[in-house]
Amino acid sequence: WQPEINNMDGIKNGGDFQYQKFGTKTIPMPFLMQNSLKEKYDSLQKILNVSEPKRLIFGNQPDRYYLAVPSGNLNYEQLCAKGEGTITWIIPDGRAHACEEKIFPAAVENGILKARIINGGTGETPINYKITMNDENGYIGIVSQYGVIQMGQIQEADGINYQQNETLISGIQEILNAPDDHGTN
Numbered sequence: 001w002q003p004e005i006n007n008m009d010g011i012k013n014g015g016d017f018q019y020q021k022f023g024t025k026t027i028p029m030p031f032l033m034q035n036s037l038k039e040k041y042d043s044l045q046k047i048l049n050v051s052e053p054k055r056l057i058f059g060n061q062p063d064r065y066y067l068a069v070p071s072g073n074l075n076y077e078q079l080c081a082k083g084e085g086t087i088t089w090i091i092p093d094g095r096a097h098a099c100e101e102k103i104f105p106a107a108v109e110n111g112i113l114k115a116r117i118i119n120g121g122t123g124e125t126p127i128n129y130k131i132t133m134n135d136e137n138g139y140i141g142i143v144s145q146y147g148v149i150q151m152g153q154i155q156e157a158d159g160i161n162y163q164q165n166e167t168l169i170s171g172i173q174e175i176l177n178a179p180d181d182h183g184t185n
Contacts, residue, residue: 052069
């Protein structure tokens with residue numbers, strides 16, 4: 001956590017809180033290898049040789065992953081048939097991500113299609129809407145506390161089947177020959 005505080009002149013005690021930034025995360029991970037150390041060490045080196053963050057999943061958190069890259073050295077030591085060290089993982093975005101997309105089905109309530117979306121995570125999460133229309137309705141509106149999305153024309157929900165245009169214009173020449181009554185074609 002990296003809080004940004006503005007220490008202004010004239011304020012005797014403390015400062016003025018601006019915002020909270022969540023920086024990169026570092027996760028040290030000790031490891032132990034036994035037997036066939038050369039093969040296991042070589043295999044580990046291949047896994048760690050990445051040019052961009054990759055998914056990292058821990059056994060105690062199988063429902064989430066981190067986008068991680070290894071950093072530093074392994075501090076690897078080998079004693080007889082045992083080898084141990086520490087991998088330091090850097091998580092550039094500083095957060096875990098859900099392994100599976102969560103789906104929130106919609107249901108009709110009082111003539112309005114509603115879906116309740118519950119974010120169980122600790123950070124903001126983008127929402128993707130996938131809407132399948134089983135019939136022509138011409139309009140859909142999505143409202144949340146963050147804004148509104150409206151597609152189509154609300155007047156189309158009138159029960160009259162809409163005749164869809166298949167070809168709006170047959171070629172560029174018709175556009176070029178159109179009258180110039182608005183300044184620029």
